[in-house]
Amino acid sequence: MIKQLEIETHPEIVYPDSDGQPMADNTVQFRWIMVIYHNLAWLFAENPEVFVAGDLLWYPVQGNNKLRQAPDVMVTFGVPKGDRGSYQQWKENNIAPQVVFEILSPGNTLKEMSKKRLFYDNYGVEEYYLYDPQKNDLTGWLRSGALLDVIDEMNGWVSPRLGIKFEILPEIWQLYRPDGQLFADYFQVQQRLEQVQEQLDNTQKQLDDERQAKQVAEERAKRLEQLLREAGIAPDIK
Template structure:
């Protein structure tokens, strides 16, 4: 049994990860690509829809960013992100993907929490209205709105935000566009199909080569037979 004075920090707030498929798809796209981007960095923790408790002793003061990145913290599973157990390192970058259910008051509250708790970069995208907002820390307690997000490159992540015909496009530092699992799987299938075709073509070329070699031997045998017959008749085949 729990001691009467033991504080409980639930791993769930009872809210769904996403309100609709579009929001879920964007969350997964950003989470998966950032995981891939920092796959070799042991001290970069990337999480999606994970409860973050900034202050010990106050389990009601919590927030669950759609995606958050904590530099300086090891990878690994967590039930929640208790900041005091993470060397008091706050996630430096957070993303929120809006759904029709998000209210202005809710987003203002999150902005205040992120500003107060040390977030350096905060990005919001509304996939229904194609609205992209970004905030960057200007001092210890304030996140300042980024004037122009189209073409903006995250100082922490190195990724670039672009609006292509109104829709958000994110690119890796090397210029590769953020890819969904479906697209990666499709490309993998195409590569596999191409490899299979190349292997089939290679086998066909080998078969053709063997066939040509067999025909060459048959012609050589026929020539030798003809030359032998000519010599029997007293004719030198080399003079023909």
């Protein structure tokens, strides 16, 4: 009797889309994440090969679903836009996110943030920015060779990858687009859109009024010409 060899099978590795942790611990942290995410998404909206994500699990190594981080905001150049449940690097031409932002909350520990920085250092992040809104403190790291080095002066710093400028004022951190426009939150953008729409409406109304006035004047001129002809007077039309 011939005994068949048993085929060894390996269970499929699942890469969860969620780590069970909240996106933000408070409104300040959430607001900063949204401002950075949306402004970077707008900045690169026309480039199909720039992927911007917030709170998305990043798995750098195939076969290891324990090795992961979910940056508050990450930007990856060289991969297409599109929805993803997680960022599995081996499915993205093995391109690691080049820029990462983290916004501190009171619940973050020094050990936790040290582990995150080590992760970003080990797996290829080029620029890492860490902001503490409670202290208005910004720290940045830039890759130099194999390691992320601390950026000595963040006030006035311009991101090599993003082209955005950072300014640290006494009470707040401000970010500027390459064209000099200040990063805006949703409400500010909505206000600007409403102002632009109001200006367009006013311009259209002015054009409509001018068009109507011209039409009335032409009709009056035609009526006057008709009355003159009826009275036997030849109108002097040039």
